[in-house]
Amino acid sequence: MFDPERKAESLAMDRVRRSLAEAERVVVLTGAGVSVESGVPTFRGEEGLWRSHRPEQLATPAAFARDPRLVWEWYAWRRERVGGCRPNAAHRALARWALSRPGVLIVTQNVDGLHGDAAIEAAGDRAPETAAWPIELHGSLFRVRCTGCGERRPHVAPIDTGSRASLPRCPDCGALLRPDVVWFGEPLEDRTIGRALAAARGCDACLVVGTSAIVHPAASVAVEAAHGGAVLVEVNPDPTPLSPLAGVSLRATAATAVPRLLGGPNEAGPA
Numbered sequence: 001m002f003d004p005e006r007k008a009e010s011l012a013m014d015r016v017r018r019s020l021a022e023a024e025r026v027v028v029l030t031g032a033g034v035s036v037e038s039g040v041p042t043f044r045g046e047e048g049l050w051r052s053h054r055p056e057q058l059a060t061p062a063a064f065a066r067d068p069r070l071v072w073e074w075y076a077w078r079r080e081r082v083g084g085c086r087p088n089a090a091h092r093a094l095a096r097w098a099l100s101r102p103g104v105l106i107v108t109q110n111v112d113g114l115h116g117d118a119a120i121e122a123a124g125d126r127a128p129e130t131a132a133w134p135i136e137l138h139g140s141l142f143r144v145r146c147t148g149c150g151e152r153r154p155h156v157a158p159i160d161t162g163s164r165a166s167l168p169r170c171p172d173c174g175a176l177l178r179p180d181v182v183w184f185g186e187p188l189e190d191r192t193i194g195r196a197l198a199a200a201r202g203c204d205a206c207l208v209v210g211t212s213a214i215v216h217p218a219a220s221v222a223v224e225a226a227h228g229g230a231v232l233v234e235v236n237p238d239p240t241p242l243s244p245l246a247g248v249s250l251r252a253t254a255a256t257a258v259p260r261l262l263g264g265p266n267e268a269g270p271a
């Protein structure tokens, strides 16, 4: 039976697939929604509570200065919860797509490292090419930064939070290491947000996945792209403040919609 709604959806999907395939430069902006189907908690509201502390009380430079052990204990707990999560079909489709064609930049607000994991998977025996490696606007749970010399490095080993003396220290200068994430009250790193905004200004299409787009300046990546004339495609189960700017809004979850949009092995388009 002819179903006009289904037909309209299918036509919209075809149009988006074509726009993305034809675009020379594409910026993909992702948020918490892209990782929901991987089981990553949002750490907001009830989920965010840990021993009755709210994230706003722990994810600050002042909290770390006052009690680094408490802050590290919270991050050790988060790393444990997130460390068991794997990339889902959306992360995988994006990583494969970025490796298979030039001109794709993935920009994420997430600190879960799943785009990086998907890039490593997609690259197989090759070194994960920078093409599929995301710009992590808010840093990563699995990186540390030295509070002394500022050196950053990957860090996935368990954190010994037994005492202040057992907390991880910089192998170069001996100062305390902190999670390499952007805390409340801290600006995004100029170089990182600058790279993302520059790419957004020059792109032909911007795919926004799983973000309510209310956190600035991350949200300005999509706004800059739209103002520069790029086609804005939104994948989100609910309307967001970006929806009015979007040429097409697909009301679906990331793992459902993204593989259909980008295609790839075992992921045929709409019938």
Ligand SMILES: [Zn+2]
Binding pocket: 146, 147, 148, 149, 150, 151, 170, 171, 172, 173, 174, 175
């Ligand atoms: Zn150091």
